[in-house]
Amino acid sequence: MASKRPHSAIHPSRSAQVPAERPAKKQKPSNLSGKTSFKKAHPLNHLKTEVRSLTRLLSNSDLPPKIRIEKERALASAQTELAKEAEADKRGKMIARWHKVRFFDRQKATKRLKRARKAVREEGISEEERAARGREVDECEVDVAYAIYYPLDKAYVALYPSVRKKDGEDEEVSGEAERKGDGTMREVIRKCIGASTLDALRHGRLDEAGNEKIRHGDEQRQKPPERSRKPERKTTAVDKEPEASDDGSDGGFFE
Template sequence: MATKRPHSAIHPSRREQVPQDEQPRRKRQKPDHIHGKSFKKAHTVHELRTHIRSLKRLLEHNDDLPADVRVEKERALQTAQHELAETERAKERSDMIGKWHKVRFFERQKASKRLKRARRAVAECEDLAGKVELEARVEEAEVDVNYAMYFPLGMEYVPLFPKRRRRSEGAEGGEGDGGQGVGGDEERQGDQKVWQLVRRCMEDGQLEALRNGKLTGSRAEGDAGSVVTTHKKRAKEKRRAPNVVVEGNRRERRSALAAHADSEAESEGGFFE
């Protein structure tokens, strides 16, 4: 039986093709990020709560902690509490998205069909008065589409077209989705406050902020109210400011202004007025 030639006897051009028995093949390693746990598993709510509880016990039961250690543990406690709040908020948001995903999808499809019918009706209409009314319905149908798309993800979704409404309309009249009801108030339900907020955000270009929960109805309504309140305060302060020109030093001017303010207070309101 012929003996096997040593590796050195093989031609250099064929050495890469001949397997080497002395050196076993190294197993291909996977990237580091595949071996590690995902962010959701690495930052569980249970671990964060345990960490917060241990930090609270450490700070409450150890009064002789050094100042720098106590400050460090207090900062760690605040960080853990913030992470816990963010994790719980993200979980609630994820659950809410999964709960209403199908409803929002089908309502967006239905609102898009109503919008197409409304635009077709505007294009086919020749009467000027009827065209104005149909254009208003087109605007409402556009708001309906954006309502289904940009309703705040962290809030409980309020359907525009509930199933009970559709069934009752189908049982009574047959065509509950006819062309006469395009964008009509009798068919649309939903949350009217959010619907109006979507309409304002369409004009301001803030639909994405509304969808991500960065804009709420109270905030949008409070901006105008705060401006009005500020103007009222300034007008009130200007009205109360005494328009008296007094000559003399600082003490004399101050006493004269105080006397003028007292006289105005007496003249504005009596004792039993």
């Protein structure tokens, strides 16, 4: 039986009747295929399941000591990761919820700041009026910082809230005296402006008073290790010669 001719051996007169070979499809990388594992897509749910399973496993009193120690370490690690993921999830929800309100507050505060700065530069006003307008510029600068650097992990208190009409539409509050917001947070932001710690406040690294948070274990890390004190001994004539040759030494301890 004659073998089938290869594709390249087809006569040129019949080449138009033979379908062309389709190019092989390029496979997408695994990170672009759209197929992600449940663990990566829902880390919070996976960690809750893992903590629950390890807790149930450790409730069994028949576990060998080595396995119990291993599972206890795994449980502690899973609980730490769960706390981090829960905090990140809460932060993400807060950002999504208050993003629009913060954006409009920032726009309004920026416009008011521009008007206040322009009013200070006007000519023909008294020094008292210029000083009053300068204080208003400072307040407007605090307003802008309030809208931008309010902690992302907390529920945002609107700086320029809107009032609800009877027909269901929103009406913008007019007038400089209608500035609202969280008064305590305004004072914290004013303090952070002077200390240049606004970014730390925004990302939750400061407490409600504007001071740096002390995390677990930081106190131990901040304390310098205590050096063991050796009993002092009297200096003899033999010891004086090396001290003279080692002039300027600080004992090998550098800060």
